[in-house]
Amino acid sequence: MADAESRPTRPSGVIATKSKAATVAAAAADICDQLPGDGLAMVLIFLSPHYDPHDFIAAITARLPGIPVYGCTTAGELSPDGWEDNSVVALAFAADDFTVVTQPIFGLSGFRVDEGRRLGNELRQELLRHGGVDEGVFGLVLIDGMCQREEAIMSAIHASLDNIPLVGGSAGDGLRFERTWVFHDGKAHTDAALLILIRTSLPFRPFKCDNFEPTATKMVVTEADLEQRIVKQLNAEPAAEEYCRAVGIADSELDPFLFAAHPVLVRVGGSYFARSIQRVSPDGSLRFFCAIDEGMVLTAARSRNSVAAAREMLAEVRDDLGEVSIFIGFECILRRLDAEQHQFAREMSELYRDNRIVGFHTYGEQYGSMHVNQTLTGVAIGKRQGSPR
Incomplete structure (x- = not known):
């Protein structure tokens, strides 16, 4: 002091x-x-x-x-x-x-x-x-x-x-x-x-x-609750299951640490920006930190050294x-x-x-x-x- x-x-x-x-x-x-x-x-x-x-x-x-x-x-x-x-x-x-x-x-x-x-x-x-x-x-x-x-x-x-x-x-x-x-x-x-x-x-x-780069893996938001930032379906499949398939993990591993390691990206004006997942719900939907929209294309990200x-x-x-x-x-x-x-x-x-x-x-x-x-x-x-x- x-x-x-x-x-x-x-x-x-x-x-x-x-x-x-x-x-x-x-x-x-x-x-x-x-x-x-x-x-x-x-x-x-x-x-x-x-x-x-x-x-x-x-x-x-x-x-x-x-x-x-x-x-x-x-x-x-x-x-x-x-x-x-x-x-x-x-x-x-x-x-x-x-x-x-x-x-x-x-x-x-x-x-x-x-x-x-x-x-x-x-x-x-x-x-x-x-x-x-x-x-x-x-x-x-x-x-x-x-x-x-x-x-x-x-x-x-x-x-x-x-x-x-x-x-x-x-x-x-x-x-x-x-x-x-x-x-x-x-x-x-x-x-x-x-x-x-x-x-x-x-x-x-x-x-x-940030420390993420886009990959070739894409997911489309096909059903969502826009007000609550909840994605229910990706590629017309249950959101959590499709997310896990896209990033190559088991759905039993979903927790804040895994979401931190595997964000998704959206492209705006020629640049990519991260859209991170806050949590998974019991029904397999995903709640995001940022706004989402039906039809939005999400790109799986590859991490580089932070x-x-x-x-x-x-x-x-x-x-x-x-x-x-x-x-x-x-x-x-x-x-x-x-x-x-x-x-x-x-x-x-x-x-x-x-x-x-x-x-x-x-x-x-x-x-x-x-x-x-x-x-x-x-x-x-x-x-x-x-x-x-």
Whole structure:
């Protein structure tokens, strides 16, 4: 825990902290003791369901008067020390480097596309009033991970923001898949999303990383419950049986670890995106994390080395951006499960620690207008030219 007298008074860039204190009160105090007393544009909180979300957001908001606090619950945390569980991670954005405007979206179960476009446009206009141009702007989106409306929300918001890049994640609930929470105005909200637009003079670049390649094996969704994201039949056969045949496994093996190792892909605009399965139902149907549709063609995926793919992405970003101060990351929980199952979780965690990839494990990732699975998305923040290393 940092001495309050040693806090920096004029912060710069993004400050990343974490706490594993046992109680809400202790964790909120620990986080705040590591942050500067003022000069912050906002604080983002990524909170394990180990803590009560209502009590935590109330406690930390009370300790940070005048500083906007946002965030969500997680399925695991990407901390400054690598992958964590049962922790809270905080990202504090310095007011000297960032201008922030936000818009909550409540009642996602009744979400209308025209309303999403209106809210996105209004927020963009508010940011323009703070600075005048769209240059140097990116957006973060945090969404209730159980809402099953991510595709409609992202499509509507993206359409209203012109060329402003968007990244984000769907809030998590460990591996319980019961209820997730988004934080705004000192309260925890379910059935809600948060759009945050950020202008910065620092260099930045959105990124996306996965480790799957398409094979020649195809499956067509021939019967589905679209609202519930449930596939009942693939290729006119029971969904679980046909999926197992296509990826070459026994149906007795179906569990979250196997789904993590064998996602399916959809092709959109010439690129492939992962569509991951959440669970198998007793009737042999498959519930997905992302929207599905009858007639959708699913491609069985081939896995490549996750660590190598992440290293390639990090090198590409640095080649483009120069020195990076932090990677703000939103990573599918299935990537972590796959790493744990195949015993390279420690190597991935150390890679994230060494490269300052900080954020949370999600129930889905946002990138541009897309809601995807089994992916690491985010934004890399560079350093100001001439700043000390």
